[in-house]
Structure formats: C-alpha cells, structure tokens
Amino acid sequence: MDHKKIKSDVLVIGGSEAGLTAALESNKLGADTVIVSKGKLGKSGNALISGCGHNAPFGHENDKDSPRIFFEDTLQSGKFLNNRDLVDILTQEACARVRELDDLGVGFEKKNGKFIQYSTPGHSYPRSCYTEKRKGLEITSLLADLVKSTEIKTLDNIMVFSVFQEKGSIEGAMGMNKNTGELYVFSTKAIVLATGGAGKIYKTNNNVVGTTGDGYSMALEAGAELIDMEFFQFYPHRVISPVNMNVSPMLFKMGAKLLNKEGERFMKKYDPTQMEESTRDVKSRAIFTEVLNGDGVKGGVYLDLSKIKEKELKRLNYKFYNALEGKGVDYRKDDLIISPIAHFYMGGIKVDRECETRISNFFACGEVAGGIHGANRLANNALTSALVFGSRAGRYAAKSCKDMNIPKIDEFKIKKSKNRIYKKRNESYTKIDLAQIKKELQEMMWGNAGIVKSGESLNKTLKCLNKLEKESLKFKSENIRNITHSLELENMITVSRVLVLSSLARAESRGSHYRSDYPNTNDEEFLGNIIVKKRNSEIITEKYPI
Ligand SMILES: Cc1cc2nc3c(=O)[nH]c(=O)nc-3n(C[C@H](O)[C@H](O)[C@H](O)COP(=O)(O)OP(=O)(O)OC[C@H]3O[C@@H](n4cnc5c(N)ncnc54)[C@H](O)[C@@H]3O)c2cc1C
Numbered sequence: 084m085d086h087k088k089i090k091s092d093v094l095v096i097g098g099s100e101a102g103l104t105a106a107l108e109s110n111k112l113g114a115d116t117v118i119v120s121k122g123k124l125g126k127s128g129n130a131l132i133s134g135c136g137h138n139a140p141f142g143h144e145n146d147k148d149s150p151r152i153f154f155e156d157t158l159q160s161g162k163f164l165n166n167r168d169l170v171d172i173l174t175q176e177a178c179a180r181v182r183e184l185d186d187l188g189v190g191f192e193k194k195n196g197k198f199i200q201y202s203t204p205g206h207s208y209p210r211s212c213y214t215e216k217r218k219g220l221e222i223t224s225l226l227a228d229l230v231k232s233t234e235i236k237t238l239d240n241i242m243v244f245s246v247f248q249e250k251g252s253i254e255g256a257m258g259m260n261k262n263t264g265e266l267y268v269f270s271t272k273a274i275v276l277a278t279g280g281a282g283k284i285y286k287t288n289n290n291v292v293g294t295t296g297d298g299y300s301m302a303l304e305a306g307a308e309l310i311d312m313e314f315f316q317f318y319p320h321r322v323i324s325p326v327n328m329n330v331s332p333m334l335f336k337m338g339a340k341l342l343n344k345e346g347e348r349f350m351k352k353y354d355p356t357q358m359e360e361s362t363r364d365v366k367s368r369a370i371f372t373e374v375l376n377g378d379g380v381k382g383g384v385y386l387d388l389s390k391i392k393e394k395e396l397k398r399l400n401y402k403f404y405n406a407l408e409g410k411g412v413d414y415r416k417d418d419l420i421i422s423p424i425a426h427f428y429m430g431g432i433k434v435d436r437e438c439e440t441r442i443s444n445f446f447a448c449g450e451v452a453g454g455i456h457g458a459n460r461l462a463n464n465a466l467t468s469a470l471v472f473g474s475r476a477g478r479y480a481a482k483s484c485k486d487m488n489i490p491k492i493d494e495f496k497i498k499k500s501k502n503r504i505y506k507k508r509n510e511s512y513t514k515i516d517l518a519q520i521k522k523e524l525q526e527m528m529w530g531n532a533g534i535v536k537s538g539e540s541l542n543k544t545l546k547c548l549n550k551l552e553k554e555s556l557k558f559k560s561e562n563i564r565n566i567t568h569s570l571e572l573e574n575m576i577t578v579s580r581v582l583v584l585s586s587l588a589r590a591e592s593r594g595s596h597y598r599s600d601y602p603n604t605n606d607e608e609f610l611g612n613i614i615v616k617k618r619n620s621e622i623i624t625e626k627y628p629i
Pocket of ligand 1: 096097098099100101102119120121122123124125127128129130131132133134135136137241242243244277278279280289290291293294297298426427448449450451462463464465466467469
C-alpha cells in the first residue's frame, strides 16, 4: 500500500471548535498549518449539536461577578480535583476569547451593547452567553469558513489512527481516508490533538457519530498520560419517548416532576431537600437506580409536565414543544419518558499550562484534554475550554516549532502502522459482527461502568472487554468503511478499559463517579488524581495527591 506524504509545521487533528481555533491561532503566528478531520471540517464533532453556551465573567448582569468567583465555582463543581493552573487560565482568559469569537461574527445575544448573561446551575452569577438560535453549528461553520479563507491546508474525512514520537518528541501521524482507504503520512514539527470525547462507549448517549475516543487511545499508545478517566458526566434530562430530545433543567424549577412506575415522586429517597432540583449526578443516579430496581418505565421514568404552562414550555423548549405537537402528543396527559444519558468526558490527556503533554511538541485541547473539570464539569465550561485552550494550544504549538526541521519518520514505524490496516484488509476474510461487538460493549459499559459502579460490576466489565478485544482484533474486510469502524471499535475498547481501571483505582464516590460499594467521599485517601499510562504495553494507574 502506497501513501500520500504531507509536511507541516503544525498538524491539527480534529475539525471542530477546539481544533479550528487552534489552527487559526497557529496560522496567525506564521506556522505552516494543516488541519485534518475524521468528519467534515466544522460539520463534525459535538460542538455542532451543542447549545453553544460559553461562560465569561463579564459581570454584565451582575457586576459582582469576577474571574476569581468563576474559578471558585469551577473548583466547587469539580470537587476540588481540578488542576488549579488550568482553571486559573480558563477563568482569566474566558472574557477575551468570547469577545474575540463575538467579533469574528458569531453574534452572541446582547442588549445595549452588553452581553446577555444567563444563570446556569452551579454558577454563582449569570455568566453564560448564547446566540439567539442556540445552535453550535453557527460557530463551527463560521470558524471553518475562516480557516478555509486562509492558507491553512484542510483535509476532510481522514481518520488519524497513529501518532509517532521518537525519544519523547513528536514526529508525525498516520491517517486513512474513510471513503477511499487512501493512507496519509504526516511529518510535522508539532501536533495539536483536538479529537473530542468518547460518548459512544455507552449505550445511551447524546454524542454525534464518531465520538469514539480516538484521541485518548492514540495519545496513550504514543506515551502520553491520561487523567481523571473515571469521571464521565451523565445528563439527566433526556426525553426518550415519544420523542428523543433534551429538556431544559429550568422546567424543574417550575414544577416538573419525576415519577416511577407506581407514580411515586422517588426523588424524596435520594434528595429530600432539593427533590427534582437536585444536581445532575444525583438525579442521574436516582433514575438509573429506579430502573435497575424494576421501578422504571421503558428504560426511564415518567416526566410529569402537567403543571407547566404552555407559554413557559414554548419559551424554554420550543423545539421539544413543536416535536410533541407534531406527533399529536398532549404533554399534560400523555406519557413522557425521561432517562439519563452519557454526555461529556471530564477525563482526558494530561497537559500543562501550555496544553503540552509529556511528549514534547504534542499538544491537546478541547474535550480530549483532561484536568480542567475535575470530578464534574460546570455547565457551559466545555465550549469555553475548547475556545480558551484551543487558542493556547495553537499558539504554543506554533511557537514550539520555530527553528526546527521537519522530523523524518522511521520507515519501520510507518510500515508497522500500515500493517495494522493491511492485516484488516488483505488477509482472508473472517466473519465478525462488528455491530454486535459494539452493542455488547455499549450495553456492558452502560449497565456496569456508568452511572453506578462497584468493584464487582467493574471486574465483570474487564472480563467482557478482554473477550470483546480478542474478537474485534480478528476482524477483516475489504470494505473501507468497516475498517474505519473496526479502528473506532478498538479505540472504544481501549477507552472503556481505561475508564474501568481508573474507576477501580478510586475506591470512593465523588462527583460523577459513584461506587455503590464505597458510597462516601474519602478525602484522606482520594483527594487527588488517578493518572493512566502505558508501561511495557500494559495499562497502569497511579494515584497522585492534588
Ligand atoms: C447535545 C450536546 C449539547 C452540548 N451543549 C453544550 C453547551 O451548550 N455548552 C458547552 O460548554 N458544552 C456543550 N456540550 C459539550 C461540547 O459540545 C463538547 O465538549 C465540545 O464540542 C468539544 O469540542 P471539541 O472541539 O473538543 O470536540 P468535538 O466538537 O467533539 O469535535 C471533535 C473533532 O475531532 C474529529 N475527530 C475525532 N476523531 C478523529 C480522528 N481519529 N482523526 C481525525 N479527526 C478526528 C471529529 O471529526 C471532529 O471534527 C454539548 C454536548 C452535546 C453532546
């Protein structure tokens, strides 16, 4: 198999908010920049389906707000596991970056020249900014158009599957075109990894196709460390029947109720004070437990909106209201089923203030980077991080490659990487049902390594992962799409294994990580981070104090 050769100063992997921001910044500093994306640039990744909320402590709604209070709120939500340096940067730089994005033409909502800032859970003051349509696609499309208007080289539909380093310094990467199977070898002075999260490891998730944790898996394989991988956020406000849509948490402030199959307001067992206004993790756990105990309905619980005025529902959840109306559903009388859903990975690649991993000239930003959010992410801090750290990663990547030559990648490494594809394509055909393996993985992770975990359920999952890994490695096909899916599945299995091992290492409950066998928080032993690395091809975890 031949391959195409691409050379650059900076290679950005990932074509969404974090990657596009990094590419623009790197280009601005004069670096010869290439951006490559598994999906279409600006039209792939979770940012495009996001509600486009960004936080910035402008204090336009309440002048008591400040970066310091934003810092404290972020730590509070992260249960004090966050990397203080990264949170400091996030909260200090958010205003400047949001303003720049607005100046580029995003058009955040404003009144009399000031940003309209909304209250969102966990924030002491209103500081979330949105565009009127609340569509992330508006932002990613604009950034993609800007990138295309520069000399940055763009490549769509290429799945990167290997990152090369030599003696702790980056050399390049290898990717495959998802449609043609054409292979690409990228020789580059620096890499910015911005490949997003891994929501697809769970059966019930709201992530876009392709969110398969490729970045975590590649980075680990290349020798980088991962941090906080036991913390996955579940969003408790997804209606799964008769439509499939998120509902606003504000509805619970206005009288929406959660009922089990007996019609009981079960939240009184889990949080008798706050009831349905409890935090995301407690509510997710409560619904999950009701379903597990056989008190759920069709995999969820009832959402009772009978007390919500039509005017309010329309105002808060226009799309949801319309979808129900379109199906002839009366939200006051007909059954609505709600379930928690896998949403966001707090864990990620361990980076320093400059977004650099422990491999020199290897940077990470956006959801694939870890350490910022600790044990639980504050609402709208994901896109703010993608923006702030995307910009920093691009800047430091461009700076890092000044006065350097483009590294030459050892032919042996290229051959070894190609062999991974070659084996899948050219050896005799083996009938393996990839979709079935993926389904088994997602169900196992959802039931045993998600909202509620225990030593027993995690060990059971590990055994299952070993079996699925063996099966998945036997996969062979001439179909290029299936080869991409098989690479993605391998990544999903690796990320699942990392999540399970990290969860076993944290024998306590904290934030989004709940162990039914260790239901309490144990600061004495666990006020610190679990770091994951590869040693002699084995994945190991180590505990570090904060
Ligand atoms: C329904 C929903 C609503 C949300 N709303 C909000 C919100 O309002 N506010 C907020 O702060 N957060 C929100 N989030 C979270 C937020 O959208 C994500 O954390 C954010 O999109 C991460 O940005 P990113 O650029 O790091 O990754 P993504 O936006 O996920 O993009 C990843 C990019 O990497 C590419 N890629 C992946 N693997 C490879 C590979 N192997 N090779 C090459 N390219 C690859 C993809 O094609 C894509 O271009 C929401 C998430 C969801 C699912």
